[in-house]
Amino acid sequence: MSNSYHILWIDDEWEEMTSFQKFCKLHYNMELTPFKTQKEGLDTYAKNPTFWEAVILDAKVLNESEQEVASVAGLQNAVMRIKEEFKELPYFISTGQPDLLSDQMFKTIYKVFYEKGTDDEKLCDDIIQTINEQPNRIIKNKYPEIFSWLEGTIADEVLSIIKIYENREFANADTFNKVRKVLDWIMSYLYDYGLLAIKFNGANLNECSKFLGHQKLQDIVPVHIQRHLYSLVSIANEGSHRQHIDEEVKTNKAPFLVASTIFELLNVLTWLHQLPNDTEEKQTIEKLAGNLAFDLINRNNK
Template sequence: MANNKYNILWIDDEWDKMTTFQRECEELYGLYLEPYRTRKAGMEALERNIDHWDAVLLDAKMFDENDNETASLTGLGKAKQRLDELSIRRAIPYFISTGQPDLISDKNFKDLFGDYYIKGNDDVKLVDDMLKAIENSDSQQVKTIYKDVFEGMDKMGVRSYVEPILMDILLPLHYPAKEPNFKPAYHYNQLRQLLEYLFRACNKVGLVPDQCMTDGRVNLNQCSLYLAGKDAEKSGVRYGEKGERIVPEYVESIIRSILEFGNIHSHTVELEEDDLQKIEGIFRTAQSRFIIFGLTLQLCETIIWFSEYIPKHDDKEVNLLLCYELQREESKKSEEDGATKYLNREFVPVKDEDDIWHCEECYVKISSWESGKMVLTEISHNIDKRTNAKYPFFARFKKIYK
């Protein structure tokens, strides 16, 4: 069984007569042939998702637009021409096979279409050449270099969304001569979009609560604050007790940098001309490409971190237990008014049946009290989960002796 999986677009009007070949390609070599009977249907599928395909296999004589036609070289000619045109956008290796004896000795055919393979006779060579071409292609090379990153995307279920964004930047990083029109300034916002998919993966398992979403849209800033254990004030939540966090500080720093560099239209990469000019105004120098490449490589590290953390912390109910609601302004005012009656008053603290020390509604953090009184010098909202149900306030105090 092959370890790899390559997607091959296959145009052949008689593909259903070669199911053994199709099965062997899949099971032995990891070449998944997706068949189409006509040139039109196959090429439309290619252009709908050009990044999905690793290679194209073409029958020499094929139907062009529908299967009521006579199979001919017309469809092959059109398919080859379009593949050559698309190579500016993405060069996909393609191969031609034929079972037509009249073409084997036709010199004109080879002059027009190049090398070809004879069905049945050249199957082993065809498969070998396809594997070599795919594995040596620019895209496959990048996917090999960043194998752990792409595997991490698979773990989180975000690869189909994130892969095109990363490839748009990693290909120019590794093959700059083939991407002469690469404009770094246009891609900072794509990194923000990539963060959005990571935060959605966190939301699925409760590492980011629904409060950090607005009408189904991710609030990037609020999510980043929550993951860092800071008050997400607009969302009204914080992760854990003060000082607790989900992401380590270096991941927080990477996230903040991406949010700051791509601060226009955080939910779309379809920027208006005015926005593009603003971004280009910030990054006029040629060195700006090093900034986008540097952030992208750091984001790759972040993807790996999330891909390792999420599967180990995927219990949504448990995760959401650590989501604390912040006090809204109106409730804050109400509680502040209620707290004032305790401020600067003298108390003898009392221990209740649960061994919790308190002064009426105020929890005081002591382990014992022998004598004397305390003056409550500062009152705040009690965030201690063990005690706040009974005592809504937390009091700091000064001990006095009388």
């Protein structure tokens, strides 16, 4: 299952706490990615903020180097950076240090923190509850057919497209540029899978769509998916016609085109995930596609 909770875990002693990491994965579907310094962890967040959903901070954490001594100063710098640069990132402080657990000044500054071992379940419960209230996670939970398997930058792109629909930005013509990026990824995916016998090169989207729309592939690519692909490529492909479509959307002459395009894309992605994974079935599909490509080449050469 891909729709896991992706958590940054900043603790210089994480290697001694792998049982906690396994506990989070097994009971809460939380993927903890460990870092020893707050700088490395937060720099990682900065590179892909839509992927990471929360951070667990050790109360005495290394600041920028593993050669340093772990201290509350590292925590202070981490919290300060989060508040200044990453306000949307939920953070949770965890400590097993006896001196901090009884330190009144620490308790005054950091009113909410969790004791390692004793509060592990409460920590995880609070993390999940907080994440589930975040806008991105609400959308991911609303569309499990997509985000239960889609990962990485392409998942972020699809998330940004769905946000356009959820926010009812139906005059947002930039939708089609985003859809084009996802279509490029889909064609590359289908080529690697073996269904698309034409290698996608970034400029042959129409040719790829035409191949997938062939009648001989309808047992694999249903008619409604073939029609979706044709429609998506026609709308999202660059050219003079795109300028006309963009203008129609911006002037509200096609008020539902953005929404319909988004749902066509989601249908295609859902179908994509349902393609067989069995090796024998994939080989049969690849053979079918290869034979079709061979027939088409011979026909064109006559």
